[in-house]
Amino acid sequence: MVFAALSDPTRRAILSMLLEDDMAVTDVAEPFEMSLAAVSKHLVILANAGLITQEKRGRVKWCKLEPDALREASIWMQGFGQFEAVNLDAFERFLASELSDPGLSDPEDDGSDDEEE
């Protein structure tokens, strides 16, 4: 269900927005040229896929990104050689730093990037 949830550009945009910070439903909907109800439905789909969680505080429902849900999908992808293709540079560097500095055991890496289609 994760891939289906990710297949819609609106939903991917929402995930990108939530990357910055948790947001209320109304605020999530604001930049989109569609009704609040439509965005609300997208959020349900994202929540069902486990990509976000929603917590109601007062009358405001807060949406929080749950990037762990991408794990399964990403692992599936790794079976296709994506593993080598994508990560090798990053991991080569990681590996290099690991080898040159054996005392280091907590890799500080940041692949923060935004990708629209």
Next chain:
Amino acid sequence: MVFAALSDPTRRAILSMLLEDDMAVTDVAEPFEMSLAAVSKHLVILANAGLITQEKRGRVKWCKLEPDALREASIWMQGFGQFEAVNLDAFERFLASELSDPGLSDPEDDGSDDEEE
């Protein structure tokens, strides 16, 4: 379009099959309980997403996996912190084997599996 292509379980299964080897359209269709025409359409969708290429030799059209197409999608995912979350175990093992056996330099990973949504 990659995520949309991946959102269908039949198409994910096809990709897994092509992981083993290139296949003719008829052979791809064989294990499925649907018409050849239906599978042919799925293959068109996968080709449009760049996930496979098709080459006609004689009257047989061969399907070849193009895992590079997963790159873009995977990179997008990495923006969500998935990078650290997913790869640490796999890479911890990779790293361990790398360190214990420095002659090894070609990671053989196979996570070929099929998950339904």
Next chain:
DNA sequence: GGCAAGCTTAACCGAAAGGTTGAGAATGCC
């Protein structure tokens, strides 16, 4: 040539997706 094999195309169908509007349920504020 004639026929079978290997695919694709076209027309069609039902169900699901993505949107709308309108009503309504909670909640907070005065």
Next chain:
DNA sequence: GGCATTCTCAACCTTTCGGTTAAGCTTGCC
């Protein structure tokens, strides 16, 4: 209490999706 804010639900509509069958085009083989 009364009203505005926040969000969901229900009904509806249109388009897309995933499947079917039937026809047709190439290609290979006898």
